[in-house]
Amino acid sequence: MDKGxxxxxSLLALNQALVYKWRWRFVTGSNRLWVKVIKSCYGVxxxxxGGLANSVTGxxxxxxxxxxxxxxxxxxxxxxxxxxxxxxxxxxxxRFWSDVWCGPISFQHRFSRLFHLTTNQEGMVSEFRNGQSxxxxxxxxxxxxxxxAQLDQLQHLLExxxxxDTPDGWAWGLNDSSEFSVADVRNHLDDMRLPAGNAPTLWSxxxxxxxxxxxxxxxxxxLPTRCNLVSKGIDLETVLCPVCQMEVESLAHILFxxxxxxxxxxxxxxxxxxxxPVFDSFGEVHQWIDGQSTVNFRRSxxxxxxxxxxxxxxxxxxxxxxxxxxxxxxxxxIQLSLIHIIGFVIGIKKLIEIGMRG
Numbered sequence: 001m002d003k004g005x006x007x008x009x010s011l012l013a014l015n016q017a018l019v020y021k022w023r024w025r026f027v028t029g030s031n032r033l034w035v036k037v038i039k040s041c042y043g044v045x046x047x048x049x050g051g052l053a054n055s056v057t058g059x060x061x062x063x064x065x066x067x068x069x070x071x072x073x074x075x076x077x078x079x080x081x082x083x084x085x086x087x088x089x090x091x092x093x094x095r096f097w098s099d100v101w102c103g104p105i106s107f108q109h110r111f112s113r114l115f116h117l118t119t120n121q122e123g124m125v126s127e128f129r130n131g132q133s134x135x136x137x138x139x140x141x142x143x144x145x146x147x148x149a150q151l152d153q154l155q156h157l158l159e160x161x162x163x164x165d166t167p168d169g170w171a172w173g174l175n176d177s178s179e180f181s182v183a184d185v186r187n188h189l190d191d192m193r194l195p196a197g198n199a200p201t202l203w204s205x206x207x208x209x210x211x212x213x214x215x216x217x218x219x220x221x222x223l224p225t226r227c228n229l230v231s232k233g234i235d236l237e238t239v240l241c242p243v244c245q246m247e248v249e250s251l252a253h254i255l256f257x258x259x260x261x262x263x264x265x266x267x268x269x270x271x272x273x274x275x276x277p278v279f280d281s282f283g284e285v286h287q288w289i290d291g292q293s294t295v296n297f298r299r300s301x302x303x304x305x306x307x308x309x310x311x312x313x314x315x316x317x318x319x320x321x322x323x324x325x326x327x328x329x330x331x332x333x334i335q336l337s338l339i340h341i342i343g344f345v346i347g348i349k350k351l352i353e354i355g356m357r358g
Contacts, residue, residue, distance in 0.1 A: 010190055017185035020073065022066050023048060023084055024180040027170050038063060049100075078192050079185070083173040089166040091125030101125065102157055111150040117142065126163065134158050202286065206304040211311045218251065218282050218310060225249050242320040252281050254317050255310050268309055274302070282310075 026046050029035050038046050047067045073079040086101040088094050094101050097108040097115050108115045115121060119137045120128075128134055134155065142151050171178040174188055202219065203212050217223055226239045226249040241249040244259050255261055256279045269276035274292075279285050289303050 010186075010193070013186045013189035013193070014182070016069060016073065016189060017182045019066055019069050020079070020185055021180060021182055023070055024170070024172065027084060042067075049106075078189060080173065084180075085171055085173060087169045087171040087178070088125055088161070089164040089168050091129060091163050091168065093168045094125045096123050096125045096128050097121055102161060107154065111154055113147045114142075114150050114154060117147065129163055202303075202307075204300065204304045204307055206300065207307060211307055214311055214314065215307050218255070219286075221251050223251055223314065225251050225254060227251070243317060255282070255313055256280055260316070261313050264309065264313065268305065272302070272305065285310075 023046075026035055026038065026048075035046075042063065047063070048070060074081045082100065082104050086094055086099060088101050097118070098106055098121075100106045103110065108121075114136075117138045117140065119139055128136060142148055172180045172184075174184040175181060201216055204215075221228070226236055226241075228251070230236060230239055239248050241247050241253055241258055243254070246259075247253050247257070253261075256265070262278075265276060265279065277284070277288065279288070285306055289299060289306065292299050292302060
């Protein structure tokens with residue numbers, strides 16, 4: 001809600017986060033039977049690094065669907081490949097050349113010349129460590145050129161690597177706890193895909209959910225006013241306001257500028273004993289509420305009154321569109337709104353009395 005939404009995440013992001021969790025289960029459950037079966041079919045990396053997801057000759061089935069989704073998220077840059085990364089401790093179960101453990105890609109692909117020169121292509125990290133230094137054995141001496149340059153880069157990367165006595169593990173890169181979380185993946189995907197608003201969503205704890213959602217739609221100008229419907233290409237018999245039949249029905253007109261709305265805002269200002277300027281937009285209402293030099297509780301009550309008033313105006317407008325009523329519009333609307341608002345304030349007073357008793 002801090003980004004202008006309703007704090008409802010995408011179901012697509014949730015499903016993709018649940019599928020992505022299988023990558024975490026695979027790398028952290030090496031001793032489980034199903035992991036051994038996957039490795040026997042797709043290789044020791046389970047197909048995550050072998051390109052089987054998009055291979056024409058790759059196997060089909062549920063696991064390939066997991067591989068394709070993971071590869072798609074990585075390729076699009078939505079989720080980093082090193083979000084699940086090795087945490088090297090003693091180096092006894094991490095392959096030095098083919099595993100991704102120091103940097104975003106494996107040494108096998110980053111230093112391809114050295115990989116073809118080494119005599120121990122499948123060696124573990126601990127096998128290359130001798131005391132406080134790193135030792136390598138080559139098929140021939142590395143004399144110069146590109147091979148020597150790659151060796152210098154490799155040694156520079158290994159300068160800060162410190163091995164410990166604990167076993168190797170895995171770390172999750174989207175939180176500080178290093179433990180995988182579906183919520184972290186879902187929130188990350190939503191942040192990458194869903195647009196963020198310029199201001200947080202307004203939400204009154206005193207009002208029902210339907211009114212709060214209505215106010216959210218007002219702030220985004222997403223109500224089906226006749227002006228908005230015409231802008232979407234919908235043909236209407238008329239675009240005039242169904243209440244006054246004098247002006248084009250825009251959001252600002254139906255909620256603030258129409259004769260009924262104008263009269264009702266004035267009545268509510270008198271009833272609340274508060275000075276209300278003439279509003280032309282929802283933004284002006286919000287600024288006026290924020291500018292009130294009152295305690296937070298009273299400001300919240302005024303906010304709820306204004307939101308309720310806009311809701312009543314819109315409900316009355318819908319009644320005029322759907323049902324033809326031959327009656328005094330202003331009188332009917334004022335009576336209806338006062339019933340809603342007085343009932344609301346009575347509810348507030350009851351809450352205050354209960355709080356004082358407690």
